[in-house]
Amino acid sequence: MLQEFPPTFIARCLGFDESEEEFHFLWQEQQFSLKVDQNLKITGGALVRFQSSQGKFILEKVVYTPPEGLKANGDTLRWRKLNQFPSRFHCLKARHHILRSIRDWFDQQGFLEVQTPARVRAPNPEAHFDLIQCDQGYLVTSPEFQMKRMLVGGFEKIYQISACYRGKEAGHWHNPEFTMLEWYRVGDNWQRLCQDLQEMTKYLPRAWIASKQHKMLEGKWKLTTVNDLLQEFWHFEIQPIDQAGDLLEKLNKNGHENWINQQRINRESFLVIFGRLWGELEQKLGWERPCLVSDWPPQLASLAQINPNGFAERVECYVRGMEIANGFGELTDPNEQRKRFEKELIHRSQVGKLEIGLDHQFLDALVEGMPPSCGMALGIERLLIWLLDVPSIENVMAFREYEIF
Template identity: 35%
Template sequence: MSPFRLANLHLRARIIHVIREFFRSRGFLEVETPHRIPANAPEEYIDPYRAGTGYLHTSPEICMKRLLCRGYGDIFQICRCWRSDERGTRHVPEFTLLEWYRADSDYYALMKDCEELLKAVVEMVGGGTALSYRGRKIEFNKGIGRITVREAFERFGGTTMETALRDGTFDEIMVTAIEPALPRDVPAILMDYPAEAAALARLKPGDPTVGERFELYAGGLELANGFSELTDPREQRERFGEANAKRLRSGLPPLPLPEPFLADLGNMPPAAGIALGIDRLVMLCADAERIDDVVAFTPEEL
């Protein structure tokens, strides 16, 4: 038995308890949706696991958004998810996500949720408003720093967002230059991704070159990905088609489309949703360098 891992599993349980109380106290309904579904949202770089005639979900978003379309209001879920060929110091193929959605809302409300949730978790962990991760102190009572992707490329990337998209260096610069330059003494939000990387986010009113999408970082860890939801079924179908086209160009097979989701999408109210990695949040709170130290079993131990 590893004493460090055992302590982290106790910490993990307490964090999950705090998360549940956080959302319940704000009137969110906790839901459970199927883990095996006919189709996930096709994405260029994410491969789902086959499970009989369907797939294990890569996130619960498809079913949770269908609940939004049916009028369920503010909802959250903590569940296991699966993504093939994901293994590293911060990745395991089977992991735990917290996902929540707000009806009649946008991504700014999610940013506020993130700020308040992190404060609640950190207070439970250390009894204060700060913690240390990998030798750096992070303050959680000073708000969350925000920077747009366009601004980040100009300040840290040595080029423009548009140029990086054209020459195919966008992802490389994000990883090698921009993410390391984000603030480490407070949580950080990188927001307004280019339309080409908007995923399931709606485009920003007044600036259709970017989507209302953001990612949350703390201590150099990417914790969450959220956005104001795209509610146009036609545009969403086109984006799924583009994702499959990119998969084909990369030598990957296309994925089936979630047709029931597309059929329901026109009934979705203005909404915003976000997925936060529980394992990485525990890593942050435990000052753990490897995801192996915060899960009960690694894939290699099974």
Template identity: 30%
Template sequence: MSNTESSVSEQHKIRLEKLQQLREMEANPYPHSFDVSHNSQYILDHPELIKEDEQELEEVERVSVAGRIMTRRIMGKSTFFNLQDSKGEIQVYIRRDDVGKENYNKVFKKLTDIGDIVGIKGYVFKTGTGETTVYAEEFKLLSKTLRPIPIPKEVETEDGETKTYDAFTDKEQRYRQRYLDLVVNPEVRDVFQQRTSMVQAMRNFMNDKGYMEVETPILQPIYGGASAEPFVTHHNALDMKLYLRIANELYLKRLIVGGYDGVYEFSKDFRNEGLSRFHNPEFTQVELYVAYKDYNWMMDFVEKMVEHVAKALHGSTTVQVGDQEIDFKRPWPRIPMFEAIEEETGKDLYGKDLSELKEAAEELNIELEDSFGKGKIIDEIFGEYVEPNLIQPTFITDYPIEMSPLAKKHREKEGLVERFECICNGKEIANAFSELNDPVDQRERFEEQARLRADGDEEAMTLDEDFLQALEYGMPPTAGLGIGIDRLAMIMTDSESIRDVLFFPQMKPEK
């Protein structure tokens, strides 16, 4: 056992003893509720709450606050401590003569620890140093903690430098114990508040256009709408295999068939793939489908919505990401995929057959697998040579048909489809099509995917007979879009890893 583990175990034992003492005193360490009237930020933002010297106590507005004790300075019969709630921290002053001798001496001083959750009722005043402080007239323990909170400690060295000890900075532990991360590193809360604001801005933007937010199945008998491996489960009552959805595209298109002009869904999707800085097997995306539109219209829409999001979060179209300043101001560059590849590699791959593509990939030192078809090879080359260099938001358009079995054929260019991806900060954040609504063509594409799967491509799509039947009833021309919420949040919050924008990311099991 390490020294840290030994220390925690000892403190855990001591706190259990304190808990027992509280119960023996009939001081309930876990009461059912506490009436809170104000939060720390509100008090700090409203100086009219502060008691003036000439005011009588009867004239002063009372406040009731609750939160964790984060630091305290005991001075005999009185104590200053910092209380942290959901909005920040505020100082509290508590005296034995105000809250009662037993409550102060036994409960507060001896049986309460840093990290405990307490409730305070009193009034607001300013100390001699000018700090806004809550004067405690009542004190109540609301939750006794049995494990110590890892509060960082700052110590000044003999050289005058300030050193921090016991900071909760280990990334992996922070992800595994996000609840502690939020307590000890409150700036992390800002990231998730921005993520929520981002989603709300997108939702408001689409609602204002008249599009309807919907819900579609997570458990699906046939997975589709993307190229990915699914998670498999089993329904006992029906005795059938089901899949966690990899996308919600095919169900949303069914709603367009049903007569809606625009539908969207913020969806949890699941892909049975590896973990990385940009990948979590459970992720969030928003998909939008709008009838009678195409991918050119959708590019305009994405520009407008993401520009709106940047302004809503940052008051500007520019966002600082690491050492890069990314500008979401419209218009964004639009570059056909094969032109982008040729610009970076010097190789024109348009119209090349499988053997020519393999030869080009080998010359570019791209590792190939026997199961790779034309689309997969082109995708590997693009991912290696083009995508990492696209920092400012850029539309890559006109993909090969082999890569896009759900997109409509290009109206002018043979062998291509009307598809775009938005690349930003070196990664895809959005994918969109002029949706394929020809049921005969769609069936042929699915059958080609089945051949690729038979040849070993485990990410090839499966044939969905019910979806094909829906198309046969007629789907109008439609533009479809998917935006990765987690990746967009990484950019909007200047976060290095997808784990930084997920409350509870998937982690490898601890040894």
């Protein structure tokens, strides 16, 4: 085994098996074992210097002394933790290969990769977003408005992989800064977006995807509607014109009085009530196969067209009880878009969110004429959580926000 290593190198200890006199270590992202005759007192995670001498290796612990004044504690040093180090490289290498394959797929379909600014004067006004303000403007919650302006300018098939920013988002599936894949097609509909999503994920390299997810990728995805799922789990359906009172009445009629009491619902809006009942429902979606959900209440899609049945042309994709993608048949009417944005500004004020102005450049572009289009946004980290079968966004990011600030 000596010939596989240089005369001197540094590796990370994974443990010492006293019975076998074997030292287990990680070097160049691979695990190795080496028989040694030293009485080693080196714990897992420590750095070890290997020095070749007379046909065998002499091992010496590398003592790391932080520079004077530097305090390293808690998760600051999690890259050195034994329980995360080996898998860390795999997840980030898998991320690299999967992102490269995503770009390959879109290039093969004739899409143009674009890059739009991360800082804007006026962000998306939807009330559920907590915005991150900077010296001049805001960090984007999505590149949507700028990409749509490019559609007005004549581009027909574009995509972007970029950092997006949403404040107060933290948890297993959230980080204030995250990576979004967003793509648009002129002259197509949301059904084509679903086809894109399925074909693109099937194209991704199986060598970097957890084996248990291969079957889900190859199988047929479930396509359903919001009302189908409400009927299945809550035993009622909604109408596009329903308000908060209508929802409460249907919940009461179908035996959900205890749920209403547990939620302490009193004067909450339709959006709040629907959000809570959907939050319980969505946890059950996408465990056996990915689930695509269409026909949403119009109140939940301020940028989408309305279909002939009165529901929004919006589709979401769920896996493992987690939303990973959200697509629209895009609204192109500038007057209707302005009205919806103004309602969102009122809603922001009612719920105490940061007051902002409208993106008049985007609205002016709609006046010039945006062609019939569809677009979808896919959270890259959530896609990776699913494909790599890991429990948290922490596994697929180099750093979480708490490690930076």
